[in-house]
Amino acid sequence: MALTQTEFEAMLNDATKCIVGDIAWQMDEDHSPCLDFRAEVLSGSGWPLFVRGSLNPLIPALSYMLILKTEGRVYGLDMGKDHHNPQCQQVGECHKHRWTEQLRDKEAYVPVDIAASPAQPVDVWLQFCAEAGIDHRGRMLPPPPQTGELFL
């Protein structure tokens, strides 16, 4: 059954959403310069949700995504790359996606609550959790430093 706007708003406003435990950045499946993590989101309502984080320190580009397992990304923050909205405006390199029935996750807007830069993933994480209504009962470990030559 398709997600409705009412369900999405209820999910985002559900103040019982929480992540339990520390979060550590891991190497991705391609062993690329990027780092990832995945954390299950628990809630009283039982939404099948998780957060995926992704960092490309070379750019730097940072993303935190709230993913509903039956729908895909429903809410997310992107930093370090621009976005083009369906109405043909460029949004900017710091933007958020918020699911709607009409456009799903294709429309983005400039958030006012993200003050940190993509080079500060832990600070951005705290700001992301605050607006997404996620109580993180643990801490995010800083990403490990990059080592080695890239490709040249």
Add this chain to the structure above:
Amino acid sequence: MSVTNMCADLQRGLGELFSCAPHGEFQCIRTPYLYPDGDNIDLFVKANGDVASVSDLGETLRWLRTQTVSPRRSPKQNALIADACLTHGVELYKGMLLARCRPGDSLAEVTLRVAQACLRVSDLWFTFRTRAVESVTDEVADFLMERQFSFEHGAKLLGRSGRGWTVDFHVRVPAQSSLVYVLSTGSRSAARSVAEHVLAAWYDLSHLAAGPEALRFVSLFDDTADVWTPEDFRLVEPLSAVTRWSQPDEFAQVLAEAA
């Protein structure tokens, strides 16, 4: 506008759609191309002597990973990525799509090749299950083919009651054949009725589980969505082997093993 003017306008305008600016140790090329959600495709150029490398710095596969519920890409998706790289003459190295611009090469041509590869690879997004193009049953069919199981998809069988049932897979192996129902739903409220439907099917088809060519019944739960309760598993357990899609190797083992 004359045809000559149109071509001149095109020549002028296409170049303007690509911008280039210093970005740390790279030059960043902002292309007019977009990932399927509307994010811009940026490429990065770095020179080393006479050779420059044009790369997405891993952004395309990073973008793909942030869009999916699956922890890893499937072999089929990796094969599609390799095919896109081959088509455009692009190398996949440590998750980065890249190509060299050697002396005499056109940077514009290399840039377009890499950008096209990024587009093709990111279009794998359309095959993700949450985009309703591919179902979990399709994924299971791909898996059975990869593991070289002989199977019939959507086998129609008659129950003892006279009712017809469409079982997702009839898998034939040397030891014993199996019938497989894939239990999949995104809704907790629907999960119980899915389990009850499969229970009814196994009960009505139970005559096929007897005799010298007895079929084995396998209930495969799509547990990528956390919608199932222990009771749902227990409902079908007395009449079938319970397996989980998060553990495909165990599913394959159940199919392959003797009765």
